[in-house]
Amino acid sequence: MSVIDELKNIRARDIPYSRVLSSMCTYPHHVAIEAHNLFLGTNLGDPGIFTGTRELEEKLISILGKILHYENAEGYICSGGTEANIQAIRAARNILKGRNVVIPESAHFSFEKIGDILGVEVRRARLDRDYRVDIDNVESLVDDETVAITGIAGTTELGQIDPIDDLSKLAVEKNIPLHVDAAFGGLILPFMNRRIPFDFELDGVASITIDPHKMGMATIPAGGIFFRDKKFIEALEIETPYLTSERQYTLTGTRPGTGVASAYAVLKHLGAEGMKKITEGCLEKTSILVEELSQIGLETVIEPIINVVCFRCRNADRIKEELYRRRWVISTIRKPEAIRLVVMPHVDDEVVSNFTSELKKVIKIV
Numbered sequence: 208m209s210v211i212d213e214l215k216n217i218r219a220r221d222i223p224y225s226r227v228l229s230s231m232c233t234y235p236h237h238v239a240i241e242a243h244n245l246f247l248g249t250n251l252g253d254p255g256i257f258t259g260t261r262e263l264e265e266k267l268i269s270i271l272g273k274i275l276h277y278e279n280a281e282g283y284i285c286s287g288g289t290e291a292n293i294q295a296i297r298a299a300r301n302i303l304k305g306r307n308v309v310i311p312e313s314a315h316f317s318f319e320k321i322g323d324i325l326g327v328e329v330r331r332a333r334l335d336r337d338y339r340v341d342i343d344n345v346e347s348l349v350d351d352e353t354v355a356i357t358g359i360a361g362t363t364e365l366g367q368i369d370p371i372d373d374l375s376k377l378a379v380e381k382n383i384p385l386h387v388d389a390a391f392g393g394l395i396l397p398f399m400n401r402r403i404p405f406d407f408e409l410d411g412v413a414s415i416t417i418d419p420h421k422m423g424m425a426t427i428p429a430g431g432i433f434f435r436d437k438k439f440i441e442a443l444e445i446e447t448p449y450l451t452s453e454r455q456y457t458l459t460g461t462r463p464g465t466g467v468a469s470a471y472a473v474l475k476h477l478g479a480e481g482m483k484k485i486t487e488g489c490l491e492k493t494s495i496l497v498e499e500l501s502q503i504g505l506e507t508v509i510e511p512i513i514n515v516v517c518f519r520c521r522n523a524d525r526i527k528e529e530l531y532r533r534r535w536v537i538s539t540i541r542k543p544e545a546i547r548l549v550v551m552p553h554v555d556d557e558v559v560s561n562f563t564s565e566l567k568k569v570i571k572i573v
């Protein structure tokens with residue numbers, strides 16, 4: 208057997224996305240795959256060699272900056288939301304030189320890594336009844352040592368949006384940077400009919416995480432970190448004596464151009480109209496799931512705002528395990544006990560109908 212046949216066999220053991228309702232990633236768009244292949248082997252860690260790829264990154268940064276209401280935003284394409292969040296808090300810590308960061312209880316687990324790596328204390332603010340961060344609690348946790356406060360635009364578990372406008376006001380009042388983790392929401396909120404301000408149009412927002420490898424349908428890895436002020440980028444810089452550049456502000460050294468090319472291709476190819484269509488499709492499928500599952504008595508934890516939805520139910524983990532035995536992948540949350548579904552572009556009508564009929568069977572036997 209050739210090594211390629213061996214690889215094909217191994218790859219066939221992965222579960223296809225058409226049976227996955229837990230992941231915030233999806234099949235890359237076909238135009239992303241083509242773009243990715245054209246940029247295989249490119250290394251943005253050495254930009255003096257890959258001058259074309261570097262120009263492309265600048266173009267993509269300005270497109271994403273425009274989407275985030277600030278064309279002149281500074282930023283770069285990184286490995287994902289985790290790196291983006293690390294870099295945002297690292298820059299803020301280097302500038303403010305404090306010892307703690309205030310985040311919502313609903314923040315992504317990448318903030319645990321941040322506490323460990325950066326040696327800052329991670330203070331978790333309570334959520335209100337709707338699972339949005341409680342502003343008064345955030346305010347009470349902020350002190351002279353706080354380097355940043357954080358809001359989430361599209362929480363990982365519930366898809367909830369924190370009151371970013373109120374957090375922004377608080378950030379301005381306290382003169383502390385507000386970091387917005389829009390790793391997931393950043394490429395869906397701008398294309399929704401309902402307008403929810405979360406980006407640089409709010410004065411207090413200093414940095415934003417936005418991941419093309421989630422709703423941007425780019426190839427993995429493609430994350431994004433954006434700053435309003437160049438001094439945040441400068442606060443990350445170190446000298447790079449033996450490269451074609453003199454300084455580097457990225458966390459990783461060698462850095463693929465494939466994510467840049469694939470993210471750029473999708474946004475250019477689809478345009479705002481195409482992105483709106485994809486967004487509407489995901490929201491429509493989310494509504495269908497809510498309706499279908501309400502027929503068997505399942506209620507949502509919050510009315511879904513984006514394409515993430517949780518249904519309160521007992522034995523959520525047993526349901527998840529039984530579905531997994533049947534090669535369907537969902538996830539669960541604990542507070543409150545619920546099953547969690549992410550309705551990515553690969554969740555089409557057929558996936559919805561196959562999944563709901565399987566879930567109905569599983570719920571009966573569990």
Ligand SMILES: *Cc1c(COP(=O)(O)O)cnc(C)c1O
Pocket residue numbers: 231286287288289290292315317359361362363388389390391418430
């Ligand atoms: C996905 C996600 C992350 C982490 O992103 P990775 O690309 O997995 O590193 C961080 N924050 C939020 C809100 C996310 O949805």
